[in-house]
Amino acid sequence: KQEVTQIPAALSVPEGENLVLNCSFTDSAIYNLQWFRQDPGKGLTSLLLIQSSQREQTSGRLNASLDKSSGRSTLYIAASQPGDSATYLCAAPGGSQGNLIFGKGTKLSVKP
Amino acid sequence: DAGVIQSPRHEVTEMGQEVTLRCKPISGHNSLFWYRQTMMRGLELLIYFNNNVPIDDSGMPEDRFSAKMPNASFSTLKIQPSEPRDSAVYFCASSLRELNNEQFFGPGTRLTVL
Numbered sequence: 001k002q003e004v005t006q007i008p009a010a011l012s013v014p015e016g017e018n019l020v021l022n023c024s025f026t027d028s029a030i031y032n033l034q035w036f037r038q039d040p041g042k043g044l045t046s047l048l049l050i051q052s053s054q055r056e057q058t059s060g061r062l063n064a065s066l067d068k069s070s071g072r073s074t075l076y077i078a079a080s081q082p083g084d085s086a087t088y089l090c091a092a093p094g095g096s097q098g099n100l101i102f103g104k105g106t107k108l109s110v111k112p
Numbered sequence: 113d114a115g116v117i118q119s120p121r122h123e124v125t126e127m128g129q130e131v132t133l134r135c136k137p138i139s140g141h142n143s144l145f146w147y148r149q150t151m152m153r154g155l156e157l158l159i160y161f162n163n164n165v166p167i168d169d170s171g172m173p174e175d176r177f178s179a180k181m182p183n184a185s186f187s188t189l190k191i192q193p194s195e196p197r198d199s200a201v202y203f204c205a206s207s208l209r210e211l212n213n214e215q216f217f218g219p220g221t222r223l224t225v226l
Contacts, residue, residue, distance in 0.1 A: 034214060043203060044217040089155070091215075099145065099168060100215060102155040 002027040002094045006103035013080055014111050021075040021106045023090035028068045034100065035064050035075050036089040044089065048075070080110045114138075116218035118204050124224045130192040133221045136185055137206030145205040145215060146179055146189050155203070161187065194225045 003026045013019050025033070031052045036044040048064040050057045050073070056065050063076040077084060087107045091100040117136040125131055137144045146158040159169040161181045169179070176195070181187040191198055201222050205215040 036217075041222075043219040044205075046214050046216060049214045091155075094157070099157040099160055099171075101157075104154045 002030075002092055002101040004090060004092050004101050004103040006088075006090055006106050008106060009104065010107040010109070012109040012111065015080060015082060017080050017110075018076070018078050019080055019108070021077070021088050021090075021108070023073040023075070023103055025071050025073070025092040025101075027092070028071050030068065030092050032093065033064075033066055033073050034091045035062075035073075036091065038087045038089060038105070040086075047088075077108075080108075082110045082112050084108060085110050116204055116206055116216055118202075118218035118221050120221060121219060122222045122224075124226065125194055126226050127195055128193040129225075130190065131194045131198075131223060131225075133189040133202050133204075133223070135187045135189070135204030135218060137187070137204070138216055139185065141206035141208050141216075142184070143207045143209070144181060144187050145207075146187070147203040147205065147217075149201045149203060149220070150199075158189070158202075191223075194223075196225045199223055199225050 005024045007022050034049045035047045037047050038044050048057045050064055050066040061078040066073045087105040089102055089105045091102045094101040119134045142163050144161045147155050149155045158171045159179045160167050164181045179189045201220045203217050203220045205217045207213045207215045
């Protein structure tokens, strides 16, 4: 059964700092992994989808990596800004049926 | 594209009442997912449809919950009768292909059962 863990649960950094969010999963037989952002009281915004054949995916200041063998993914945010403050969720497929298993998220606060 | 549309955005009801949540997936997407988010349990899948057919409803907590997808552009999640422990944010998501494509989420319905 897939389990997804994210550490840290919360992170506070000063503006401009580069940071890394961590995600681990127990079942490495995944075909992709997805990172989301959730603002308070809002829905989830898809940030990056990494296919199992890829090791990295980049979008602007965001870079996500995937290491299936170790059951880990990281989300790297460069030159953080106050607007990056949100909860970041990682999700891995729970099986062959297409459902996603979510981590509890990392709540990021970027201080100006 | 309008994205995934959910209604209502907020629902406050009394225990025992029937609640119906609605979802319109992104046009052309063939998979639709209902999730529930609570502080204690995070995001959990309730049920998922592919081509309007329910594929996995193992996450539906009780018989009080039911979901339908009468056509490719509309789905409902019904709770009857509702209980205070059903209070949560309910999200609908859709994707183009069930296995390899991104899931796109709606804004959610915040349900409060008094």
